[in-house]
Amino acid sequence: MNPASLIPLAEPIPIHWAWFDILLIATFAAHVLFMNAMLGSAVIGLTQAARGRNELIRAVGMKLPPLLALTINLGVAPLLFLQVNYGNFDYVSSVLMGGWWLAVIFVLLYSYYGFYIYKFKYEAMGTGMRLALFGSSVLGLLYVGFMFSNNMTLMLRPEGWQPYFNGYDGFLNWRDPALYPRFLHMMVGALAVGGLFVALLGRHQKNEGFIETGMWWFTRATMLNLALGIWFLMALPDKVLLAFMGGNLPATLTLVAGLASAGMMLYAGFRMEPMRVAGWAVLTVLLMAFIRHWVRVLYLKPWFSMDSVPVTNQYGSFYLFLGFLVVGGAIIAYMLKLYFKSGQGRA
Ligand code: HEM
Structure with missing residues (x-):
């Protein structure tokens, strides 16, 4: 069977596809930053707790419920933009995953409740119970992440839909x-x-130990990730790999910019400058989100191009969206300003 016959026809879209791609990449980068802060700090806290040190896991545990809520909320936006431009691939891969994919909702609920119970019932639980609850919640998040990686790669391979x-x-x-x-x-x-x-938390709470632990994990994990990135690049199909090796100039330049930014980030990490690292980290994650997007476009090239999708040029709802984005953003900024201003009173 020709796998192309399994790909549904693309629906018309109201405005130029580039708007949706830009919004997809930007919101995905935000989603990943929060997901990383949440999952990464939870794992680091857990490894410390396993060695009998509970200070970090307790501090991180206080932040996990809001971080998880923000991760989920910031995941909804890219999910919607993804479905607009690439729904004819992503809906199929979601359906093909079946129960594995549906289980994400229940596993996520388990982890969410787990972190809430950990935060609010901490004193009522024994050490074993605490570790079991926290550890199983982290395992749940690893499951969710693995399912996303499965879905995001299965959607790119119609030739793998045969099973x-x-x-x-x-x-x-x-x-x-x-x-x-x-x-x-x-x-x-x-x-x-x-x-x-963890390092930024330490800076905020004036805890030198957190800064040291956090920066240790940051530099070691980033160095390991450079090696994993090379493995990832080598595992890509030849045509995608060659595009990044000069075959496609914009894709190659994005990769070079991403690596340069990662290098600057690591340099600031070794100099123990968490604030500077944070600035480079936002840029690096954004550039990596662009690289990942190139991977998707290059994978899908034999099957699909956004230029083939009909555009109805109905810009009204888009302007309404932009209006709400600007007004909503201004209200949130004002709300945050009031919140930080009230900090002294709350303390
Ligand atoms: C809280 C636990 C979550 C974790 C650990 C997590 C993790 C991940 C990871 C690892 C990826 C990248 C997969 C890859 O490309 O290989 C990803 C992508 C994505 N996640 Fe999440 N995620 C979580 C929750 C959510 C939720 C609840 C939503 C939606 C409501 C969501 C929406 C998305 C979307 C749409 C993408 C792909 C965006 C794109 O392809 O451009 N995530 N997530």
Whole structure:
């Protein structure tokens, strides 16, 4: 069977596709930054607790419920933009994953409640119970991340959709060699940004120990991630790899810019400057989100191009969206200003 016959027809879109791609990349970068701070700091806290040091896991545990809520909220936006431009691939891969994909909702709920109980019932629990609850919640998040990596890679390979005809079960993208380095690259990136979050927490709470631990994890995880990034690049299909090696100039330049930014970030990390690292980290994650987007476009090239999608040129709702974005952003900024101003009173 020709896999192309399995790809649904693309629906018309109201405005030029580039708007959705830009919003997808920007909101995805925000999602990943929060996901990294949450998951990475949780794992670092857990490793410390396993060695009998509970100060960090307790401090991080206080921040996890809001961080998880923000991660989920900032995940909804890219999910919507993804479905607008690439729904004919992403809906299919979601359906093909079946129960594996649906389980994400329940596992996420478990982890969410787990972190809430940890925060508010800390005193009522024994050490074993605390570790079991926290550890299983972290495992749940790893499951969710792995399912996202499966979905985001399965959508790129219509030639891998064939197992659907072998039975009625959902399946994962095990046969794709790029899945493993991609997931590991994401998770080790989470450890790095999680370390940075711990260091920033230490800076805020005037805790030198947190700064040292956080920056240790940040630099080690980033160095490991450079190696994992190379493995990921090598695991990509030849045509995608060659595009990054000069075959496609914009893609190659994005990769070079991403690596340069990562280098600056690591340099600031070794100099123990968490604030400077944070600035470079935001830029690096944004550039990596662009690189990842290039990967998607290059993978899909034989099957699909955004230029083939009909545009109806109905800009009204887009202007309404932009209006709400600006007004909503200004209200949130004002709200945050009031919140920080009230800090002294709350303390
Ligand atoms: C809280 C636990 C979560 C974790 C640990 C997590 C982790 C991840 C990871 C690792 C990826 C990248 C996968 C890859 O490209 O290989 C990803 C992508 C994504 N996540 Fe999350 N995620 C979480 C929750 C959510 C939720 C609840 C939503 C939506 C409501 C969401 C929406 C997305 C979307 C749309 C993408 C792909 C965006 C794109 O392809 O441009 N995530 N997530």
